[in-house]
Amino acid sequence: MKEKTKKEKQGHARLFELAGARKNKLTLACLLSVLSSAARIVPFFTIYGVVVELLAHYTAPAEADQGKILALCAITFGAALVYGVCAYASSAISHTAAYEIIYELRLQLMEKLSRISSGYFTGTTQGAIKKIVSDDSDQIEAFLAHHLCEIAAAIATPVFTLLYLFFMDWRLALVTLLPICISLWMLSSCLRQPDKAALQAELHDAQERMQGTVVEYIHGMSVVKVFNRTLSAFRRYEGDLNHFTDVVERTARANARPMGAYYAFFGAQLLFLLPAALLLIPTADSYLDFLPVILLFFLVGGGLKEPLENMMQMVILSSRILEGVRRMDNILRQPEPDQEGTGNPTAFDVEFSNVEFAYTKGIPVVDHVSFRLPQGTVTGLVGPSGGGKSTLAQLLLRFYEPQAGSIRIGGVDIRDIPPDRLADLVAYVFQDSVLFTDTIENNIRMGNTAATMAEVEQAAKNAGIHEVIQALPKGYQTVVGRDNAYLSGGEKQRLAIARVFLKDAPIVILDEATAYADAENEAKIQAAFAKLARNKTVLMIAHRLKTVERADQLLVMERGRLVGAGTHEKLLDSCATYQKLVEANQRRDRWSIGKGVVRA
Template identity: 30%
Template sequence: MSEIIKKFFVFSGERKRTIKKGIVMAIINSFFQAMQIMALYVVLQGIVDKNVTVGTAWTSFGIMLISTVGGIVTKNMSTMAETKGSFFMCADKRTQIGDRMKYMPMGYFNDNSLGAITATVTSTMEDIQDVAPRVMDKTIHGLVHAIVITIMLLFFDWRMGLIILGGILLFLAVNNMMQKKSQGVSPARVAAQASLVGAILEYVQGMSVVRSFNLASNANKTIDRSINECEKQNVSLEVTFIPFMFLQTVLLKWVSVLIVIASISFYLAGTMELSICLMMMISAFIIYTQLETAGSMSALLRSIDLSMDRVNAINETPIMDKEGKIIKPNNYTIKGEHISFSYDKRKIIDDVSFTIKQGTTTAIIGPSGGGKTTLCNLITRFWDVDRGNITLGGIDIKNYTLDSLLLNFSMVFQNVYLFNDTIANNIKFGKPEATLEEIRKAAKKACCDDFIMALPNGYDTVISESGSTISGGERQRISIARAILKDAPIIILDEATANVDPENEMQLQIAIEELTKNKTIIMIAHRLKTVQNANQILVVENGKIVQRGKHQELLNEGGIYSDFISRREKSVGWKLGK
C-alpha cells in the first residue's frame, strides 16, 4: 500500500503540492473529529462525579463547536485541493502524452492499437482523475483517523490504546493480503477496459464496411464479447475483494466488542475509572468507522497502480528528438547513403543510396509494397534508418530537432486527414499564426476558395472528423492549401491525385502546380504525366532502387519502368466495346 501511495505522489508531478495539501487538511480534519471524544469525556466526567454544571455544558459545547466548524472547513479545503490537484494532474499528463507522441517513432503506433492508446488517455486517466484522489484520501485519512484516536486514548489508558493498535495492525495484515490477491485480477480488468474502447472505435470507424457487407450482427457480437469480458473482469475483481473486505470489517467489529469487554473488565477490577470506561465503550463504535471506509476504498489501489503504469509506459517510450538541435540548412539537397530499414524483422529498405538536388523534381514509382512511402517516411524521419544515413543540406537529419527538420517539409498524402474544426483552422494548421487574409490567399491558390465561400458559414464552417462531410477532391485541395500556407522548401506528394474524380483532377493539378513552384519536389505517383517531366525518376522494388534516370533514358533502358509506361498507355487507350 505504501509503495502505491509513494508512486501516486511521484506520478502527480507539479500537482503533488496541491494534492498533499488536500491530504494534510484531511489529517487535520481527523484531529477535529477526535475532539468529539474530549467533549464526550467532559460530559461523562460530570455525570459520574454528579457535578454537571452550566460550565460543564458550555465546555462540552465549545469543544463540539470547534470540532464541527473545524471539521467543515478542513473537509471543504481537503475536497477542493484534491479535486483541483487531480484534475490538473490528469490534464498535465494528457498534454505530456500528446506532446510526446509527436516525437515517437511511427512504429509505436503500429505496435499499439488506437483503442489501447485511446483507452489510456480516456478511461484510464478518468480512473486516476476521479478515483485515485478519493482512494488516497479515504485510505490515508482512515489510517490517520484511527491512529489519532488511538494516541488520544493512550493518554487515558495505555492498555486500551494497545488493544486499539492491535486492531489496526490486524486490519493492515488483511489489507496487505487483499493487495497481493488483486495483483492477479486487476491487470485483466484494465486490459478488458482497453479492449472495449478499441472494439467500439473499430466499430464506429468501420461503419461503412459494416453496412456495405451487412456485417452489423458480427460487429455487434465483437462489441458484446468485449462488454461481457469487461463485465466479467469487473465482477471477478469485486468477488475477489469481498472475502477480504468482509474479514476486515468483521475483525474491526470484533476488536470494538473486545474494547467494550476490556473496559468493563478493567472497571470491575477497579483499575479504570467509570467515566473512562463509559468513554471507551462509546468510542469503541466510532474509532474504526473511517478505517472501515479506507478498507473498502483501498481495494482499488492496485487498479490505480496499473492505471498509472499504463500512463507511465507511454511517457517513458523513447523519443527521437533527444540529441537534436535547431538547425536551418544552407541548402535543401537530400542525400541517402546506404540506408536500410526493417520493420518486424522484415527488410523494407535494403542498402539504398540517392541524391535529390535542391530545386529538382524526383518521382518515385514501383510496385505496391516496394518501399516508396517508407522511403519518404525515412527522409522526414517518421522512422529512423537502421543503417546508413540521410542528410539535408549536408547535415544528418538525426542532428536536427524534429520540429526544425519538419519545418523544411510540406506533405500532401493520398488519404487526407482533417480535424473536427473550422475549415480556417484546418488550413491554419500549416501556419498557426496566419491571418484570415493569408488563409484565403492560400485557399485561392489551392482552388478551394470558391467552394468554401459557398458553404453556409464559409471559412467558419465546421467539418466533421476526417472531413467526411466534404468530397475527396475538396479535402485534398484543403490539404494543399494547408501546405501552401506553410510554404516549406521541400514538397512530398504521396499519390496525391490517385483517388480523385476527373471533375476535381484539373483543379487539383492547378493547386499542385501552385504548391510546387520553385520547390524541391518528391512525388510518389503512377500517372505518366506526373512523372515524365521529372528531373529524376527512382524505380523502387523490394526495397531497392532498381532503376534511376529521366523518362526517356529509362524507356530506352527497358525493364520495370518501360513496362509501367506501357501498361499506363494501354489503360488510357482502353474503350468499351459495342
C-alpha cells in the first residue's frame, strides 16, 4: 500500500508550523491577551452599575447603596490591575517567542542557502534574497510579537461585549451588530477576489525587483560617477521604481471603493443605535430602567469600532505576511544535493565522462565533454570566453548538477560523495576573491577553523602575504576594510590562496586567479601556485596562456565542447582554436602606445 504524501501546509497553518516548539508560548500569550481584553471592558459595566444605582435614587442620592458603589469601584480597580499584568506578560512572552522563532528561521534560511544549488542564485537577485531573509522575516516577527495577540484581543473584546449586550437587550444588540456584519461582508468580498491576491503577489515581485536593482545600482555607483550619469540614466532602476509605484497605485485604486464602504459602515453603530433607541423608548416598561441601557449601548457600542478595526487591519496585513512566508518556503523547499552519499575516494584523479549541462534548456554550455585529470598533475583549461570553462569547475564542486554524464573522483561519482566530504576534497580560488568584514586571521581560517596560529601564519607565508599582513595596523587581528586597512586586488587574491594552503585539499581549482593582478602581484601569485600545486591534482583556468604553457596537459574548450587536449607543443600542431588563442596572446603582448599611436 502506497503511503500518502504528506500535504505541505500553507498560510497561517504554515506560519504556526514554522513557530515549532514556540507555539505553546504564543498560545499562552494569546490567552493572556484575551484575559487582558476581558478585564479592559469591565469598567464599562461597573460604570453602568453605578449609574443604575444612582438613577434608582436620583431623588434621594444619600439613600444609594454606598457599599455596592464601593464594591463596583474595587472591581474596576482590580480589573485595571489584571489588565496591566496580563497585557505586560502577554507582550513579554510573545516578543520572546517571536525573537526566538525569527532567529531560528533566519538560521534555517542561511543554512539552506548554503546547501542549495548555485543555480538558484543565478535567477534570483541579491535584493530579492535580502528582502526575504531580512524584510519579510521582520514583518513575521512583528506579526508574532504584536499583531497575533492584538488579533486575539480584537476578537475576544467584541465577543465578550456583544454577549453582554445581548443579555441586556437583544434588539439593540442586533442593531449594534448590523453595521459590523455589513462591513465585514464587504471586506471579505474584497479580499476573496482573485485579482486582489494577484496584486499582492505582484506587489511583492515589484518590491523584490526594485530592491535587487537598488543593490546593483549601489555596487555600480563608481561607474555611474565615472561617466557622470544621472540617476535617470540607470534605466532599469528607474523602470523598476516606476513599476513598483504603478503596482502600489493600482492596488490602492482597486481597494479604494470597497475599503471606503467598509470604513463607512464600520463606524456607523451610533447612526443605527440612535433611531433604534428612539423607536424602542415608547415600548419600554420603565423609562428609568431603559435609559441606563441606552447609555450603555452608546458607550460600549461605539467602542466596538477600535478592536474590530485593529482586527481587520491585522487581517489585511496578514495577507502580505503570508505572501512573505510563501516566499520563504520557496527557499526552504528548494531541492538540494543528496546528503546521504557514502562514497569516500582514496585516490584523487578526476574524470569527466560525457558531461552535459545547460543553464537554459536547449542552449548547452557543456556539451558531451569527457577528459581525465591524473592525480598529482597540473591541467590548464583554456579557450575563448563563454566556452564553459568556469562551468566545468563549478560542476566539479556540485554548484550545479550535470543533466547527463558523470563526474568521478578516484572512481567515485561525486553524487555519491557527501557534500561535506566533497568540500574537503576540493579547494577553489575564484578570480574575484571575496573577503569578509572580519579579521585577517579569521578570513584565512575559513580554510580550516581548527588550525593553529602557527599554521595560519605558515599558510600566509606560502601565499606570499605574511609580510603585508605584518605591516597592517593590528597584524593578523586587523579587520579587513576597517582599521585603515585596505588590500589591493592582488593582495586579496594571495589572502584567498592562503585559505587554500590552510585547507590543504588534494584537488585545487584556480579560476583566472591572476586576472586582476598587476605584474608584481602576478609573479608572487604564480610563485604561490607553484608551492600549492605540489603533489595535488590541479585544474587551472587561464586566459593568459603563458601561465599554463608548462602544465602537464592542456584542455581547450570552445562553445561548450572539448576541441583539443594535449601539451602546448602538440596543440600548436593539431588544434586550430589553440593556435588562434596563442596568436591572440602574442598580439596582446606586442600591444603598446607610443607618441599618440596605438601599435599592435
